[in-house]
Structures are given as C-alpha cells and as structure tokens.
Amino acid sequence: MTTQTDIPPAETGGERRSWLREHSELGVCVLLLALGVLVLTDALTMDVDIAQRGPVGPKTVPVVVGAGLLVIAALLALDVLRGGRGQAEGGEDVDLSEPADWRTVLLLAGVFLGAAVLIEPVGFPVAGALLFWGAAFALGSRRTDRDPLIAAGLSLVTYTVFNNLLGVPLPGGPLMGVL
Template sequence: MTTRTDSSPAPDPVPAPATERRSWLRDRSELGVCVLLLALGALVLTDALTMDVDITQRGPVGPKTVPIVVGIGLLVIAALLAVDVLRGGRGEAEGGEDIDLSEPADWRTVLLLSGIFLGAAVLIEPAGFPVAGALLFWGAAFALGSRRLDRDPLIAAVLSLFTYVVFDKLLGVPLPGGPLMGVL
C-alpha cells in the first residue's frame, strides 16, 4: 500500500458516463422534437395506409393522398432536423421573448387551465357548445389573470355564441347546442 507524500491536490474524478450522457442530451434537446415528429409521421402514415376506403374513386387524388403526403413530410422534416441538430445546429431564442428562464413554472395557472379545459370537454355534450365555450373562455381569462367580473362573462358568452353560429349555422359543422338547440 502506498501513501501520498506530496501536497498536490488529488486529480479530479472522471465524470460518470451518465453525467456525460445527460449533458450531451441537454445540449441537443431539439432531438426530442425530432422523436416527436418521427412518431407523429409514423402514426399518420400507418393510419393512412390502413384506412378502409371505398374502391371507386373519382380522379387521381383519393382520401389517402393527403395523409400519406403529410406523414412523409413529417418523417422528412424529422430526419432533416435531426441531421441539423447532430451537426451542431441550434434553435435561437426569439428576440422578443420576455420569459425569465430563472423563474419557476407557474403550475397554478397550468393546472387551472387544464381543469377548465377538461371541464369544458365534459360539459360540451350535456350543456352544449355555447355554455361550455363561454365557461371555457371565461375560465381561461380568469386563470390568466383577468379579474373583470363585469366584462369577462359577457365577452365570453358573445364569443361563444358567435363561434357556435359561425360553425353550426354558416359552415355546417354540427356542434352540440344543448338547451339552446331550439332557440338558435
């Protein structure tokens, strides 16, 4: 057994492979977007290729064409982005961003918005789109900091009714009307 007699500092420990891997992944975090685009492209292509469509088709473009093109486009974009990231390319922060990354996330607002969204999704069928949409718009305004109780519910109701009329009556996209079905 040998003992150290000199007073020089001990050499720095070699970083663990897990630490190096985390650092490498942190420096190339855009690869997560690549994985997401790759998975989404594979899902769209799989769904498009297994789509059951009527054999009779009018014209050269059938119902599978657009999903196949979108799926292939997603795969190509994922591959090009991965190559760029692995070659050292990085996304730049926008000049107008006013987010302070040193501040913690506002989980209260995120949870409020999530609850309001889920509540609207549950209420849309029994209460109808105008009621659920008004609650969604008003709740989102409240969660994001607006406390104008004299104005916000009115704006939410008008916006929700306007959206319902445009989609259901003008565009022909059926939305559940709920109790207002016979009135509008």
C-alpha cells in the same frame, strides 16, 4: 476498494447524460417522428369510398402532413447531430430567469378538461362559453362585467358557423331547443 468518486464518468453514465443534455433537441425529433408515424398510419389505414370526385381524396392531406413531419424530424435530427442548437427565446415580454407559471398552466388544463367533459351534457354553446371565460380568467383577465358576455358571444358565433354554415354538427345541448 473503489468509491463512487474514483469511478471515471464514462462508467457512471456521466458522459452519456452530458451528451443527452447537449443534444436535448433530439427529444423533439422523436416526438415529431412518432407523430408523423401516427398520422401516416392513420391516413393509410383510413376506410374511404373509392368514388371520389377529383384527384385529391381524403387521404391526401394527412399523408402529406405525416410525410412532412417525418422529413422535418429527420432534418432536425441531422442538424442537431451536426452541432446545431436551438436559439434561446429572447422575447421582450418573457423573463427566462423566472420559473414556469404552473398555476396558469394547471388552470388552463383544468378549463380544457372541464370543457371536454361538459360539451356533451350541456352542449357546445355553454361549454364553449365556459372554455373562453375560463381561459381568459386563467390568463389574467378579471373583467367580470364583460368577459362572460364576450365568451358567450364567441361561443354562439363559433357554434353557428360550424353547425349551420360549415355543416359540422356540434352538440347544441338543452339550451338550443329553447333558442
């Protein structure tokens, strides 16, 4: 009778897990490859007017970015398979022995999701102000006297630049009729 401890690691998948663990950077390669294929597929299936004014059309930048993602994925995979390893982050303000701060990550995710849900009914100026203020709060700022004012100012400036100067229409919401 054979027990689990009598089976060699090759039969239990232990060597495979070890190989995957040693080459975990290949996950980034797969992500870059998928993103590159998505960008290229989107770019090449874009429906654009044939009448363009110059040699560079609306497909050019997405095609270059998608091709660049594919090249980077291939080069990174080649490096990893040849034994290259990513450098561990040694930032002066990062303690790698500490676990991730999931509270902050979840707060930021909630703020972004809230802004995405609120942008249509209340408009970009209000949703943007909540986004900026919520992000500052999630990242540790507790200055309730200045943070809302800075957030409102940033949001209004961003709205004005995109909506009025760049011609990118953003939802103004009910407050824009008053202002």
